[in-house]
Amino acid sequence: VSDFRTDRDRDGRLVVFDGRGASNARAHEGRIWLVGAGPGDPELLTLKAARVLAGAEVLIHDRLIPDAILDLAPPTARRIFVGKRKAHHSVPQDEINGLLVALALEGFEVVRLKGGDPFIFGRGGEELAAARAAGVPCEVVPGVSAGIAASASTGAPLTHRGLAQAVTFVTGHAAPDGGEGWSEPVLDWAALARPNHTVVVYMGVSTAAVIARRLTEAGRAPQTPALIVENASRPDERRLLTTIAGLAEAAGEIHGPAVLIVGEIAALADIEGVVDRAALEVPDWKRA
């Protein structure tokens, strides 16, 4: 499944194989950095993330992190990919936790690079918990989350006077791992259905149909604007402006990573091409 494995050399030191040969074990105290890589545009990395990357000895990363960011690590840094590959599952979270801790205990400066922000649907909390349990120093570097980047690049403000007094981030990922056979995301639909409230859905493309249905059943107007932003902040960013009623059909056109932004403010997005804004339930004066 994954390309790396660890072993002990004849002196008992940890050795990591990742297809480029074994690493060398180190003497000084190691540390884990949980670093947000931002939404994709390398310029949306923080200065701190860039500095931490430049000091990486081991770089453990997901997919979708562009080379321009990975290449900020020194050429001598060992890169370990733990994301999902075609026809492969991603490395299990427990295995990632164990790898981070083992490498840090061995004395490495370990940079765990994650898309967006480590603590917004990034499972960074589980990695931090593993580090704490092992007594390994761990610092978190926040990043620009995909939903916030999508808001900035489309010009649809997540909060806006008169239109959105709150914004909620949820995941549309249906979690079958509870052993209960969940086939849809378990969300508080009544809360999400309130008006004047922006809902940002991560990993919601494949479950867009059920999200739209549940929001409507819970009372949110079917004509509420809904925006899909694929590859936010990247050169191939794509935006589809629709309504909750049209969400499922629009999501069918999306094949890359995307966020859904549902709420009155979605109508403020700067969209090229033909959009039937008349179908959107937003007063005219509120359209910038």
Next chain:
Amino acid sequence: VSDFRTDRDRDGRLVVFDGRGASNARAHEGRIWLVGAGPGDPELLTLKAARVLAGAEVLIHDRLIPDAILDLAPPTARRIFVGKRKAHHSVPQDEINGLLVALALEGFEVVRLKGGDPFIFGRGGEELAAARAAGVPCEVVPGVSAGIAASASTGAPLTHRGLAQAVTFVTGHAAPDGGEGWSEPVLDWAALARPNHTVVVYMGVSTAAVIARRLTEAGRAPQTPALIVENASRPDERRLLTTIAGLAEAAGEIHGPAVLIVGEIAALADIEGVVDRAALEVPDWKRA
């Protein structure tokens, strides 16, 4: 109230006075950049924000932006402060909108620098709307919002498996400007009171008592962990871990800008000093 004023010279060109003398009008097309300065730590600025600042001709900023960030603008850039001063109100939003547009129409590269992210309680949407209405190009550069920075620096993940499947950002600011005499924030308390849901409150210190009361009345357990982070990411960052029941008292100790993080995950914050974790309603195994 504010230190700047605008005028026309004898050729009809706009001139801006800000206490340092008049600016010179320009010939080329201007532009507005709405830039998130992040939470305060200059290293949490994005690379893009740093680049845009370096090209600023006029820099319009709020309070609480550290000099290390402001100084990324060239020394020749004109700085205009529009934030709140002691015993003064801040510049009204309409006036800021007008200033941004007037300067951009005059041909300047105008950088509007805002704490955190421009679109999370930053009123950036109103500035973008003014730019669009005037036909002025406007680009938004997202930033690390204060709540996300507070999460990273304290190690309390805003979402966390089993503890928080959603996170909502609200403002605790009571808005009396609707002419209806509001004395408390107008929020959807029932939605915010659901368990396994993180609530991040901006500008909530002065209204912490009413926030705690309304959350409790709406059904959230009084022993739900609550974290106050003052000056998140700055050298003088301070953290108070309490419960909803203790929120008002803890908020009384806070004098700087702060975010409240309410929810089960707040108990995971890394806090020095004495905290009665036994009073927090979080299962032991979930405490990292």
